[in-house]
Amino acid sequence: MLKGKKILLGITGSIAAYKAATITRLLVKQGAEVQVVMTPLAKEFITPLTMATLSKKPILIDFFDPESGDWNSHIDLGTWADLFLIAPATANTLAKMAHGIADNLLLTTYLSARCPVFIAPAMDRDMFNHPATTKNFEILTSNGSRFIDVGSGELASGLIGEGRMEEPEKIVEIISDYFGSKKKRKPILKGKKFLITAGPTYEAIDPVRFIGNHSTGKMGVALAEIAAELGAKVTLVPGPGSVLPSGKGIDIIPVVSASEMKEACMNIFPQCDCAIMAAAVSDFKPEKIHDQKVKRGEKDWVIRLKPTDDIAFSLGKIKKRGQLLIGFALESRDEIQNARKKMEKKNFDFIVLNSLADPGAGFGYDTNKISILDRDNNILHFELKSKKDVAKDILKKVEEYLV
Numbered sequence: 001m002l003k004g005k006k007i008l009l010g011i012t013g014s015i016a017a018y019k020a021a022t023i024t025r026l027l028v029k030q031g032a033e034v035q036v037v038m039t040p041l042a043k044e045f046i047t048p049l050t051m052a053t054l055s056k057k058p059i060l061i062d063f064f065d066p067e068s069g070d071w072n073s074h075i076d077l078g079t080w081a082d083l084f085l086i087a088p089a090t091a092n093t094l095a096k097m098a099h100g101i102a103d104n105l106l107l108t109t110y111l112s113a114r115c116p117v118f119i120a121p122a123m124d125r126d127m128f129n130h131p132a133t134t135k136n137f138e139i140l141t142s143n144g145s146r147f148i149d150v151g152s153g154e155l156a157s158g159l160i161g162e163g164r165m166e167e168p169e170k171i172v173e174i175i176s177d178y179f180g181s182k183k184k185r186k187p188i189l190k191g192k193k194f195l196i197t198a199g200p201t202y203e204a205i206d207p208v209r210f211i212g213n214h215s216t217g218k219m220g221v222a223l224a225e226i227a228a229e230l231g232a233k234v235t236l237v238p239g240p241g242s243v244l245p246s247g248k249g250i251d252i253i254p255v256v257s258a259s260e261m262k263e264a265c266m267n268i269f270p271q272c273d274c275a276i277m278a279a280a281v282s283d284f285k286p287e288k289i290h291d292q293k294v295k296r297g298e299k300d301w302v303i304r305l306k307p308t309d310d311i312a313f314s315l316g317k318i319k320k321r322g323q324l325l326i327g328f329a330l331e332s333r334d335e336i337q338n339a340r341k342k343m344e345k346k347n348f349d350f351i352v353l354n355s356l357a358d359p360g361a362g363f364g365y366d367t368n369k370i371s372i373l374d375r376d377n378n379i380l381h382f383e384l385k386s387k388k389d390v391a392k393d394i395l396k397k398v399e400e401y402l403v
Contacts, residue, residue, distance in 0.1 A: 001030075002179060005032045007034050008083070009023065010084065011038045012038075012042055012089055015156045016122035019167070020046060021054055026172040027175070036055050037077065043061065060105060079112070085118045088165045094121065095133075120171055121148075121163070124163050128161075137384065141389075143386070148170075151166055190230070191231060192232045192233070194234045195237070195274070196275070197236075199239035199280070200241065200280050201255070201280075202239070203258065204285075207293055214363040216242065217279075218243055219278050219391070221242065222391040223391045225246065230395065234250045234251065237279070239255060240256050265314075272323065274402070277315070277325070278352075281308065283307060284307060286306075287304040288304070312346040313346045316345075325347060325349055326350060327342060330356065332355070343375065350372055351372070354368065
């Protein structure tokens with residue numbers, strides 16, 4: 001899968017830099033063309049001569065060659081590569097990447113890269129688990145970078161725990177699989193009709209006030225964009241305040257309340273192959289909606305609530321053979337049990353579970369961390385990813401049902 005692929009390999013100043021030699025050898029053996037870019041500190045851990053011998057290319061470290069004056073263009077490097085792999089990636093380099101600092105050739109190349117970026121972190125346990133590092137992971141993931149999971153074991157410090165860079169063979173396997181999956185992907189969703197809901201609903205109290213939630217619609221919109229990219233005919237029903245999709249080929253029916261969303265969904269769903277209920281629909285609405293703005297008074301204002309219509313339950317009742325109905329569950333306790341109950345009650349084919357306990361997941365983030373539960377008692381757990389990558393995981397599961 002790697003024959004003829006142009007791989008940019010970035011090496012930073014980590015004790016794990018010695019593994020970059022094996023990565024280079026394996027990539028070249030599989031037919032890839034490898035250009036190595038090193039940070040100045042990386043030279044202290046592995047020599048440029050070693051990497052030049054294995055890659056059969058000059059190693060790039062500085063912005064220009066001090067002897068000839070030739071300029072090493074980060075722009076050209078960023079457009080040349082089919083994939084940029086940074087292995088090992090230190091906490092220092094990750095922090096600079098996350099915040100757009102460009103004080104060496106590797107970093108300027110990263111900021112210029114138009115290709116997919118894969119990152120293999122390597123650092124001590126406490127550095128890996130530090131909140132600042134966790135936040136940098138979230139930022140880079142939301143920007144589209146893909147992380148290769150670290151291993152757990154004895155570290156250079158003598159501590160035992162997470163932080164070991166993944167082994168070269170596994171890293172090369174991941175890179176190879178990435179190109180292989182792109183090549184083999186079949187247009188399973190092409191021409192399929194999708195209904196996708198997104199964002200919150202607002203339930204009016206008076207002409208000014210409402211009951212709502214913090215949903216931004218980012219997850220539903222990501223699903224709509226990726227489904228459209230894969231050839232599906234998508235109708236998106238977003239609630240108020242939702243971000244809107246940037247892709248083409250998506251019909252948009254904006255709504256405000258749960259009742260409006262239900263009406264739209266009930267009209268659209270009978271003609272659909274798949275509905276994905278990603279919206280955070282309000283569970284309650286005021287019993288009484290005031291025609292005029294209620295003025296502030298000295299006494300408490302008591303608002304009686306009643307349940308809104310259960311849109312997913314209503315769709316589940318009319319679902320026909322061959323149609324798919326996918327739900328979401330955002331839970332704070334007993335996550336698996338509650339998600340399974342919801343899946344059964346609403347006749348979902350599978351359900352996507354978020355936990356409020358996971359940092360970087362849920363409302364307002366550009367990232368998400370999910371588990372997928374199906375009716376055969378299977379559970380798929382995924383790492384924190386950008387919402388677009390999460391959408392790809394969900395739609396890959398949908399494809400299994402539509403083959």
